[in-house]
Amino acid sequence: MNLLLSSLSQGLLWAVMAIGVYLTFRILNVADLTAEGSFPLGAAICSSLIVNGMQPWLATLLTLFGGMAAGFISGFMHTKWNIPALLSGIITMTGLYSVNLRIMGQANLTLLGQGTLIRTVESWGLNKTNAVLLVGGSIVGLVILMLYLFFQTEMGLAIRSTGDNNAMSEANGIRTNAMKVIGYMISNGLIALSGALLAQNNGYADISMGIGTIVIGLASIIIGEVFFRHLTLAKRLLTIVLGSVIYRMLILVVLQLNVDPQDLRLFSAILLALALRLPAIQEKLPKRRPKDRTAKQKGGKLSWMQR
Amino acid sequence: MDAALELRGIHKFFEMGTVNENHVLKGIDLRIEKGDFITVIGGNGAGKSTLLNSIAGSFPVDSGQIMLDGMDITSAPAYERAKDISRVFQDAKMGTATRLTIEENMAIAWNRGKKRTLARGFTKKQQHLFKEELKQLGLGLEDRLKMEAGLLSGGQRQALTLLMAALVTPKLLLLDEHTAALDPKTSQMVLNLTDQLISEKQLTTLMITHNMEQAITYGNRLIMMSDGHIVVDVSGDEKRDLTVPDLLDLFKRNSGQVVSEDALLLG
16 A cells, blocks of 8 residues: 555656656656656756755746756757757757756755755645645646647647657748747756656665666657557547556656666666557457447548557 | 638748749749639649648748738738638548547537637537538537547548538638549549539639549639749639530640649649
């Protein structure tokens, strides 16, 4: 039970990051590695603001803007300078390493004895796990609600169609480059927010905490997709939260098996590789006929990669 | 009165200055009057698609001027031109966003050329309007507004794309062999729909086709391209009485080349 609650609370905090990765990976259809830099960026900004006496909730909120700035840089390089998405992400993430060190002033910044969002909630009389559950749950809920509403607006639809079909979007007068940059910004804003939450949960920010961010994010997305396919956006975002929780659970189980923590990333990498392979295997198995997929499927069958 | 579209001395090169330099459009002059429905025909590499792409702004032209309804749009980016020019591609996949629902696709088209704001993507009233428009197709799509466009068949998608292109009346409609990839029956359905929409909304249209019969049957004016030039341009009564042999004859006389019907049909 303890394990379950712990995975759930941690999973909620990580889910914000995974949702951010989803926006670029699935909605914009690009693999944006900026995540590896914007995640610790969020932790760095939040921690150093808190250490310098700012209210935790305000510090947490401000990380959104830090992440958006990072996303803007990657998006700008990708769309305006025509640098391939993978590379523009690597460039930003590399640069952010130095920026993060500057912000923290050292490689590790502790929040020992400082107020954090989690501790504020704990002071209302909850234990740590419940406090994390409450903070994580309400933030994830708010994020999903906002995204759900946003992606139904004219701009939200335009971003989705840009990622889906660039030529068609352009032919319909959508400024596709601007839409991509906005997508990058929202994505990395959320990833930084998640970094800020985890720093407060762990009680410190660390310069190396971004390593493997993208793998964790992708694994959460794919786990969610493997279990539930063909979903509308809001439900899809919920499955990412679920994927994120399941991922945490797997990690905790592995740790319980006395696996050396330093082997965890190897485990994550293997897990992602398998999760990426699984849908292709599912494809080969005979499957149930999905309901109301209309008579003719010609030209309409979607590969899972498009989701 | 301003022409719907006027092209003056359009030249387009690909890979200019390299050994692969390809001079695709060699000085195109064309004046399209409002309400014209022009069919464009020509062999492979004649420059038909390049002409359409130049008008739509997919890439800049190397020289010449493009005037749309009296406005110089030569250097306007594609998304700006999209306000007045809508298009349907040959590949049915190109015309709709696969993961968006039918109604969402229509909402994208409804806002063609407008700034995308944080207002709701579409209102109940617009949804009703989309439904009414879809009824025209007679494909039953009006009952599947929430279905992803990617699940439609090629013909259904092309019909939807066409409807979207005409949803907000464009000043110019560009059709790039939009029935070529469909089976004959579906192709005919989409063509009939095309004709119906064009005459209903009096759309100024440029339609590329690979089929001489189609080029002759539809529209009020016919253009034949060859090697980057317009070699045949017939309209009015002359176009109405045209037959395939006449057309081949005209082509031979004007371009000095002999062409078989097959070459064009396959082109």
